[in-house]
Amino acid sequence: MINHIKTNILPLFLVVLCLASCRKEEIEIIQPPKDNAIVSGSIVANMLQRLPLNDGSIDNIIDQGNCISIQWPINVTVNGHDITIESINDLDTVEDILDLFDDDLDDVDIVYPITVITTEFNTLQVENQSQLNAIRSNCNGENIFDEDIECIDFDYPITTSVFNTISEALDTYTFFNDQEFHTFISTITTEDIISLELPVNVFLYDNSTIQVTTVDELETTIENNLDTCDEDDDYNYNDDDCNDCTVTQLETLLANCSLWTVDNLERxxxxxxxxxxxxxSFSSDGTMVADYAIWSYPGTWQASGSGNNIIVTIDVPSLPDCNNDWILHEITTDNDQTKFDLNLGDDKIRYVATCDSFDDTILTSTLLTGSWEVSYYFDDSDLTSDFNVFTLNFLSNGSLEVEDSVITYYGWWSTLPGEEEDLELNINFGDPIAPLFRLIEDWEVVSISATTIMLREIDLGDGTEDFLTLEKL
Incomplete structure (x- = not known):
């Protein structure tokens, strides 16, 4: 599921009003500068109506309705497992259970009653599955145009002024989220003159920011970014598992695990x-070969693109069911197996290899792809919250920078094999403060994916285990 942005938005405009008389008196409205004016019915005004709408597609794995979202917490049963969902992050647990097997019938049962939130932020009590089906039947369906704009949002809080030309009242409002702004903009009438304190910042889907200083800039920025992201308005919950995949990562994987078998094939x-x-066997020069008993079948392969849009073209003339312009769906690595999944519509193929050990090239290339956080730390008890403020950056020269909101701490790292000859991530600091000293270990690598590295350390004295999980930001 792909992850969407919906941070919030606001109308704009600075209006300078001058009241000329004190009797029953005329009101002279000095219009704001043209580059700050918002005209009712204009393109930018219409887009401001759409920006703060509630995005209902984020929980399609549960409700399969783009125009509604579920109010947490709720209880569900997923393939026989009872789960309490308290936040959007818990949907990953649902997906993990659904992904366990390829040949089972995936089933998500909601424990009713629940409350759903509409596009307009209205709430509805839902007593059973039939009621939910009726409500979601009003949605547009998969990948059909819906009103909400999801690829760009405002950085809240923002402040607006409103002058009513009938009551002559001038009011100022500050908004902290989409729902507040949507409620406000829904009550604006043609008698209202509104303005936004400029400049304001807007977030793009990749978390970058742009500062806009005029209404014209805002309109252009929104138009340029309307379709720059996948709004994930389908019901395919597992189509975004390769957000951070790269062609280099796949090439490194294929080079370090020489013999692959087909674990799953659906055509x-x-x-x-x-x-x-x-x-x-896949070679770095783009050739490949399939060996069966005494026969060999040559072919070619190539990969291009990034993230969830990496295309892997396989052509082995003698094995037609291998061949396609596949989309790379997922790469996973653990102590026992390494696998990569290729999908195209309902067709799937999974290649699996049992490698002798992790290769430090894979670990290194993964660590260097971005910044990391500690998502789990266990040493006799769960101490994860001690690391919430820290961001870890592994640099190619072997140095490690750990940042909080004020200070950067410096250390170093390596991926040389450890005492037990398993691949280890070695972390050290010169003079660490608490709790960073807890990271100083020769950590054994348990599993690697594009976004998660799981590590552990076994105390040879008493056999107790410490666990560390790094998640990519």
Whole structure:
């Protein structure tokens, strides 16, 4: 599921009003500068109506309705597992359970009653599945145009002024989220003159920011970013598992695990076992070969793109069910197996390799792709909250920078094999403060993915284990 932005938005305009008389008197309205004026019915005014709408697609894995979202907490049963969902982050647990097996019937049962929130931020009590079906039938359906703009948002809080030409009242309002702004803008009439304190910042889907200083700039910025992200308005919950995948990561993976087998193959909605016993090798020059007993079948492969849009083209003329312009769906690595999944519509193929050990090239290339945070730390008890303020940056020269909101702490790291000859991530600091001294270990690598690195340390004295998980920001 892909992750969307919906941070919030606000109308704009600075209006300078001058009341000329004190009797029953005429009101002279000095119009704001043209570059700050908002005209009712204009393009920018219409876009401001759409920006703060509630995005209902973020929880499609549960309700399959783009125009509604569920108010947390709720209880669900996922393939027989009872789960309490208290925030949007808990949806990852639902996805993990649904992803466990490819050949089971995935089932998500909601424990009613629940409350749903509409696009307009109205709430509705839902007593059963039939009522939910009726409500979501009013949504536009998968990948059909909906009103909410999801690829750009305002950085709250923002402040607006409103002058009513009938009552002559001048009011100022500050808004802290989309719902507050939507409620405000829904009550504006043609008698109101509104303005926004400028400049304001807007967030783009990739979390970058742009400062806009005029209404014209705002209109241009919104128009330029309307379709720059995947709004994820389909019901395919697992189509965003490769957000941070790169072609280099895939190439490194294929180079370090030489023999691959096909673990899962689905073509034309049928599970196939055509390639049981075949071993596949992918070379860095774009060639590949499939070996079966005494026979070899040559072919080619290439990859291009980034994230969830990496295209892997495989062409082995003698093995047609391998061939496609596949989309790279997911890369996962753990102590036992390394795998990458390729999808195209309902067709799927998964390649699996059992490598002798993790290769430090894979770990290094993953660490260097961005900033990291400690998402789990266990040492006799869960101490994860001690690390909430820290961001870790692993640099290519072997140095490690750990930042909080004020200070940067410096250390170093390496991926050389440890005493037990397993791949380890070695972390050290010169003079660390609490709690950073807890990171000083020769951590054994348990698993690696594009976004998660799981580590552990076993005390050889008493056999107790410490656990550290790094999540990419």
């Amino acid at each position: 034309n909605v049928n599970d196939e076992d055509y390639y049981v016993g075949y071993e596949f």
